[in-house]
């Protein structure tokens with residue numbers, strides 16, 4: 001199935017759950033590590049529960065996704081919050097100037113890409129982040145039980161049973177992407193969500209050197 005069609009359907013499905021309206025566990029865990037009132041971009045924000053949470057906490061938020069319906073759902077829930085919504089496809093160069101954000105945040109959206117695209121995305125993130133800015137991400141782990149049901153495409157990258165391509169990160173691979181470009185504040189496998197039962201997702205928070 002085409003990734004975009006999958007996500008449009010998946011967001012209709014997500015809309016039926018109550019977790020979609022509340023901030024994620026990861027956002028609440030890391031919010032106090034972020035530069036106060038900073039300019040924050042949420043990549044693959046989906047229905048924007050974290051974008052709205054950060055806006056409520058006085059960050060200047062740009063909320064992005066390539067599924068327009070999801071951005072529209074979030075906009076409709078934004079009431080008087082000031083959020084800049086932008087349709088951004090992560091497989092393309094990010095349409096933002098160098099050093100334009102204090103925080104790049106992404107919750108479960110950076111693991112749908114092959115190795116070359118993933119490397120490009122991490123380079124683009126580094127480019128748009130200011131020096132001393134914070135990168136905060138939650139990604140799938142290679143220890144996810146779904147890996148056993150998936151078909152390998154390339155190292156760490158699989159065709160999942162529902163027909164979309166998904167990357168499952170070993171910590172070592174994430175360390176390679178990060179390189180020596182960040183001072184690590186958190187890097188562990190203690191991430192969890194309300195959506196799934198696994199409790200060993202990879203959490204990364206790092207400061208751009």
Ligand SMILES: C[S@@+](CC[C@H](N)C(=O)[O-])C[C@H]1O[C@@H](n2cnc3c(N)ncnc32)[C@H](O)[C@@H]1O
Nearest residue numbers: 007044045046065066067089090091107108109
């Ligand atoms: C698992 S959802 C996470 C959404 C939200 N961050 C959350 O945690 O609820 C993955 C999101 O990535 C988005 N996505 C997938 N591929 C993308 C791409 N190429 N460019 C931008 N967003 C993409 C999907 O539309 C979807 O909203």
